[in-house]
Amino acid sequence: MEEESYGSSERGSTSSEESAPYSTDSSSHATNPMNSEEEEEEEESSSSDDCPSKRRKHGPIVEEEDRISTLPDSILLTILSSLCTIDAVRTGVLSKRWAYLWNFVPSLRLADYYFRHAADRANFVDNVLLLHRASKLTNFSVEVEYNPKLKPRVDLWVRFATTAKVDQLNLLLSSCFYKLPQHLYANEFVSELNFRACEIKPNGLVRWSSLKRLCLWNLALHQDVLNEVLLGSPRLEFLELRSCN
Known part of the structure; x- marks a missing residue:
């Protein structure tokens, strides 16, 4: 009798062990996919804490460094020289770094298609030349709809360019003819x-x-x-005539 009871208890323990994998706790853990995902997120969170250089999924957005403003003045002035002058002036509102940088741009390109009235464009040119500080001009270009009332002001603009020893001078006018000032013919x-x-x-x-x-x-x-122009230009390499009478 003792042997039979021992055998029965041994069989009972065996059956309980065989049914263990199908217990309620093990079954819920194995059939719930959210547990594995939560464990992965916990691992990623812990790994991000260990490595601060890694960006967290919901971390704060860091503003990028303004690398353009850190460039030397010479490079920034070259960039501004490629713009129309009114656009170069507008960069003065970006920051203190840009506030007065346009004043030293060696190239001035002044066009009137940004302005509706002739008085506005003339006043803009006057103000730009008043604030300009570059001692040398590589390019001075004026493209306006000219009328005889503007002659004294255009004369001052040309004088400004020649005083700055300009390399390239462009007077692209329209509507009426502008008589060039005499001092321009003696520019070396x-x-x-x-x-x-x-x-x-x-x-x-x-x-x-x-x-x-x-x-x-x-x-x-x-x-x-x-003939006088050709005689007075001994180094002339290129001559272009368009719609000249």
């Missing part, structure tokens, strides 16, 4: 001239000793005047 620094709707009548000799490129558009040009 300019290497390129582009005139549109301008009147060329020198009273004396033309002395453009550094001039290499000359473009004349939409103007009346007498043969004698053209």
